Each structure stands twice: as C-alpha cells, then as structure tokens.
Amino acid sequence: MERTPIGDLRAHLDQTVMIKGWLHVLRDQKKIQFIVLRDKTGMVQITHWKPNDEKLAELISSLTTESALRVTGKVSDNPQVKLGGLEIQLESLAVENLAESPLPFEPFGEKDNLPALDYRLDWRFMDLRRTENLLLFQAQTTMEMALREYWVERGYIEMHSPKLMGSPSESGAELFELDYFETKAYLAQSPQFYKQMAMAAGFEGVFEIGPVFRADPSFTSRHMTEFTSIDLEISWIEDEDDVMSNQERMLQYAYQRVKDAHGDAIKEVFGLEIEVPQVPFPRVTMAEAHQILKEVGYQLPPEKKNDLDPGAERALGDYIKQKTGSDFVYITEWPFAVRPFYHMKKGDNLTRSFDLLANGLEITTGAQREHRYDILLEQAKEKGLTADPIQFYLDFFRYGCPPHGGYGMGLSRLLMVMMKLSNIRETVYLFRGPNRLQP
C-alpha cells in the first residue's frame, strides 16, 4: 500500500490507507485509545477501541511521544472530531523507531516552556520539528526558488565560485586560514572577485547563492562565521541605481511568491502578515541620513562622522517607516573612506555604493564597481594595497571589461527580516559562530 500524506486524507474517505509520521499525542483511556499522528502535511486522530485487539492496545500503551510510526486504517468522516472532522479507525500499527523517554525537550510543549535558544541548538533536529521551523524552511525554499526564477528569466548565469582561495579577496573582515599542502589557503569571505571575473568573461549577468566565511569573533544576534550569501553582478549598467532597481524588484517578486505560497500558514503560525514591499524603495544619501539623525536627535559617535552605527541604522529605519511606510531603505553615496577600493567613486570622496536596510538591519551592500584599470589601480594604492597579490584580479580590467555593478545579500538576514525574528540563529539551518561548531 502506498503512503497517503495526512493532509490528503479527506480525499480518501471510507478507504483503508497507510500513513507514516510521528506520534504527536497519545490519549490512553480505559476502553479507547487516541493517537494523534503528525507528518509534514498535517495531523490526524487515529482511534482504537481496546477490546477489539487487546494485544495491539498493549503495544499502543507502550508508545512514547515523537516515536516514528507506520499505521494503516480506515478513514472515516466524524464531525465530532475537532482535528479536521475525520479520524482513522486503526487496523495495524508498526513502530519504525521508538523515541526514548523523556525527550531532551518537548518541541510541541507550551510556548512559555520552550528551552533557551542555545539548548535548542544542541538538539537542533528536535527543534526543527517545531511547526515554526518547518514553515520557515519551506518559506526559504520558496524564496530561493523565486530569486532563481527572477534571474533565469533575465538570462543570468548561475555560478559556483571556489571557496578555497590563495589570497584574500577583500580587506576588512578576517579570513580563516588553513593548511593547503605545502602552502596556505583561505576560505572565501565573498565571491566578489570571481563574480566580477564573470563580467570580464562576457557573462553580462551572474548570480550565486553559496557559503562565505568570516573569521570575526562577533557575538551578536545577527552575525555568523559561515553564512549563505546571495550575490549578483550585472554588466552594462548606467550607474548604481540600475543595480538597486534590479534588486528591489527582485525582492518584491520574492515576497509576493512567499506570500502566495505560505501567507496563510505564516499568519497562523507566526501571527504575521507578509507585506509585499512597494517599489521603488526610498533612497537616502549618506549626507541626508546624517541630517535625519540630527533631526531625530540620534547622537552618532564622533569617529562615525562618515558612517553609520547599528543604532543609527535602526533610527533611520524607524524614520523611513514612519515617513513613507516602507520597511526598506537604500542608503547611498557612502564615503570612499569606509568603502573597499573597487567601489566606483562619485566625485573625490563619495562612491557609487549603497547599503540596503530592512527594518533597520543591514542586509545588503552593493555598488557600481570601478572597471577602469588605471583608476582601479590608483584606488587600490590609495587604500594601501599592493598590486601583486591581486594582480590576477586587476588583469580582469585590462582587456575590455564592461561597466558593471552588483550586490551581496545575507540569506538568513533576509529571512530574519521577512519573518520578523530577532535572532539569526533561528533562521539558519545550523548556526556557526565563534563558540559553535556542533552539531
């Protein structure tokens, strides 16, 4: 007999079916036993009248919560049953894997008793059984598929760049160093150089969704040492605004797809209405941002005169939300002083670069890149870099490299913002941080 998903049982009334799932609840009474079985698609009540089969009744009495079961029985309509108005009259039951008791914690227990995040991460497989998490990763799957649809429709090419590198790609964030035969290698902190290479290769539009590594000992609710980066790079742009308008329409599309596929479930499980953003997103230059901060009375530390700190980003997010209703805002025209050498300058001191803030959280940095070899070399020097270790990169710009730009976006940060969750460790399958390499 083929397995029937629990969510489809209504279509099998009065038939004998086989279902497989986890024992959600057992109500063991004197004459009658009720098992609530759960699979990915839903839950159903299985009823067993004990005198029908005392041996089977005994087996059922010995079952533990979360055990993996295979059950056959007849589907019957019963309006009396609060769970879907139907139940299964038990015919046979097999235990695939008996759960030990007690469980490390009750994934379906009362919300107030939910263990601390760190403990749940120790037992992540159990934590992931929670409805919230199942839905979260279903939504992530839909979102990633939507992004790929958006890009593939535009003819962009998906790339998979190496994560082992012989030299650092960008300055700034720290690199993980590892032994590589007779020499040293580094884990990629970004596919930046390689996606720009694709522009020199004539691919015109590329994207990559892949892992990146940052050796920063950051102890916050929004940093990881390994995370999935969503990267895009496109050629023949006029300026950085082409990159922004490309990204915002993509995000709008992805939000719409998630809402269409999971909107009702998200509302039920998270109590959250997915809001598809309006485009274009508001755009604020760095100079305007500082003016706004002054207006709302946010004190920026003196060393941040060219920059923003997380508090300023939250204050700007609040201000924009209040003024325009938008959760998203682009901060543009960042000073060259706080940007990497390959961002194209705008005037002497500014750049054609942007950050995207969502609910006051930085989820993207992007820019038009400097594609003119001489100027790029000059800017590298200005940042104190020597050409030698990055000559392979600089060579991209010597034989006909088109103007281009792109961005990098954190997958889990995007999900965190979309689902309004306060800790990134909730939105990643397995968290990696300075103190967490297991499981």
Added chain:
RNA sequence: GGGGGCGUGGUGUAGUGGCUAACAUGCGGCCCUGUCAAGGCCGAGACCGCGGGUUCGAACCCCGUCGCUCCCGCCA
C-alpha cells in the same frame, strides 16, 4: 577584543540573608465508554554552574572562575 545581564529538578520559571527550596511542563503509576493542547488523584526528580570568602546562618552578600546571552567594534 571592550561593556552589561544571567546561571535553581529533564525543560521553563519563582524565591534576593533564617524552608522539609516553590510553581508549570515533562516523566512514572492509578482512575475515567470518545478523548481532542483531555481531566482527576498519587509519586519520583534540584545539595540552587564551580571554587573560595563574609556571617551564628548563604540559592540569596563579596571575590575569582567557567558557561551562556545581549550590546558595541566588524559586517551580510
């Protein structure tokens, strides 16, 4: 790396100088002709992170240490 907070049965909390350390949930047992996040009764389970100190007396105060956590720095 700097700063703040927390550390009590399996889990989540209460207790902030004098208790046999409380409650919820989970676990075990019994009761209940249909329950439904079932209900009722009974029971087991914590020397209060660890080490030292103050005190007649410490879960509670002090010092150290470890762990976790949040913020800042860094960024996605």
